[in-house]
Amino acid sequence: MTEILRATAAAALMAAGAVGPALAGPTYENASGGSFTFYGQFNPSYLSVDDGVNSHNEIVDNVNSNSRVGFYLRQPVGASKFQFRFETGFGFKSSSAVGQTSTPKNVNWDRTDLRHVDFSLSGAYGTISAGQGSMASDGIGTSDLSGTTVVMGESIVYAGGGYQLTTSAGALSGIKLSDAFASFDGGRKGRIRYDSPDWNGFVLSTSYGTEVLKAGVDDDYYDVTLRYGKDFGDLKLESALGVAWTDKATGTDTRDTVASVALEHTSGLNGVLSYGARDTSGDYYYAKLGYKMNVLSIGATAVSADYYSGDDLVSAGSDSESWGVGVVQKIDAYNVEAYASYRDLSFSDTSGTTYNDASAVLFGARWKF
Numbered sequence: 496m497t498e499i500l501r502a503t504a505a506a507a508l509m510a511a512g513a514v515g516p517a518l519a520g521p522t523y524e525n526a527s528g529g530s531f532t533f534y535g536q537f538n539p540s541y542l543s544v545d546d547g548v549n550s551h552n553e554i555v556d557n558v559n560s561n562s563r564v565g566f567y568l569r570q571p572v573g574a575s576k577f578q579f580r581f582e583t584g585f586g587f588k589s590s591s592a593v594g595q596t597s598t599p600k601n602v603n604w605d606r607t608d609l610r611h612v613d614f615s616l617s618g619a620y621g622t623i624s625a626g627q628g629s630m631a632s633d634g635i636g637t638s639d640l641s642g643t644t645v646v647m648g649e650s651i652v653y654a655g656g657g658y659q660l661t662t663s664a665g666a667l668s669g670i671k672l673s674d675a676f677a678s679f680d681g682g683r684k685g686r687i688r689y690d691s692p693d694w695n696g697f698v699l700s701t702s703y704g705t706e707v708l709k710a711g712v713d714d715d716y717y718d719v720t721l722r723y724g725k726d727f728g729d730l731k732l733e734s735a736l737g738v739a740w741t742d743k744a745t746g747t748d749t750r751d752t753v754a755s756v757a758l759e760h761t762s763g764l765n766g767v768l769s770y771g772a773r774d775t776s777g778d779y780y781y782a783k784l785g786y787k788m789n790v791l792s793i794g795a796t797a798v799s800a801d802y803y804s805g806d807d808l809v810s811a812g813s814d815s816e817s818w819g820v821g822v823v824q825k826i827d828a829y830n831v832e833a834y835a836s837y838r839d840l841s842f843s844d845t846s847g848t849t850y851n852d853a854s855a856v857l858f859g860a861r862w863k864f
Contacts, residue, residue, distance in 0.1 A: 547851025
């Protein structure tokens with residue numbers, strides 16, 4: 496109990512330390528229409544995972560939206576616009592990296608924390624991008640208008656994914672939560688990418704990339720996606736569909752198919768549906784129901800409940816099931832979002848082993864500047 500109280504107090508102090516006067520990212524402009532914009536955020540949180548045998552408590556960086564800093568350089572070039580984006584994480588202890596057998600350093604920056612080193616040129620023809628950055632399929636499974644993605648989303652084990660399931664005998668199973676509750680959403684690579692112009696709400700994108708930040712990974716990645724977003728009276732719609740292929744230097748090639756749709760009504764009611772499948776593995780469904788309201792003068796409040804169901808993700812016949820609840824409270828005067836969530840996870844397979852249910856509590860505060 497003392498350890499939990501100390502961890503809780505430390506989390507509160509970290510969050511309080513991040514809360515200061517609101518600092519809008521400064522923008523500097525030149526005489527020819529160019530600009531430089533600086534931005535960043537801190538997102539400390541407290542994570543408690545009960546694996547069915549022991550409870551584990553850590554102060555971590557919330558990987559749902561990790562702490563980071565970056566800048567944009569933008570410059571008109573004739574009828575086009577050139578942009579350079581640089582962004583890096585700070586390398587703080589990650590909520591997805593801690594586990595029963597893994598306790599990363601509090602700060603351990605390396606080049607894999609680089610998120611964007613990205614050049615792009617935009618015009619009537621669309622946008623052409625090159626460098627380290629988002630593949631076309633990045634975010635394809637995470638269409639979401641709930642206002643709670645900082646604490647819960649389709650990648651349900653960004654908080655606690657490094658922990659292993661335990662067996663009824665009290666042993667570690669070797670199966671990580673991140674494997675049993677997978678997401679096939681795309682990521683960032685060293686890539687070239689094309690995004691079409693917006694055609695009445697539709698945007699077609701494609702990219703080809705390789706892993707440039709991790710040594711010894713010689714796989715090739717390519718994808719194609721279609722996004723659609725539009726307002727229909729009192730309803731706002733965001734949706735996405737994509738297919739991503741990985742040609743592996745060793746092992747079996749994979750094809751991922753992912754889709755998501757999000758709706759929000761002007762009343763504040765909102766919902767999300769997402770689906771992902773891998774041709775060499777299984778598939779999963781994700782659903783979220785939420786509500787946004789203005790009950791406090793300090794800022795908007797968002798609440799959500801979600802459900803995840805996965806089949807054959809670890810092995811043929813395996814079953815993964817999870818539900819969670821979360822709340823996010825904006826504090827507008829300080830550019831802060833305070834949040835908390837609870838998640839329950841259960842898993843079974845055909846091996847004859849019985850696995851303990853797991854649960855995770857996450858709370859913290861994100862400060863943007």
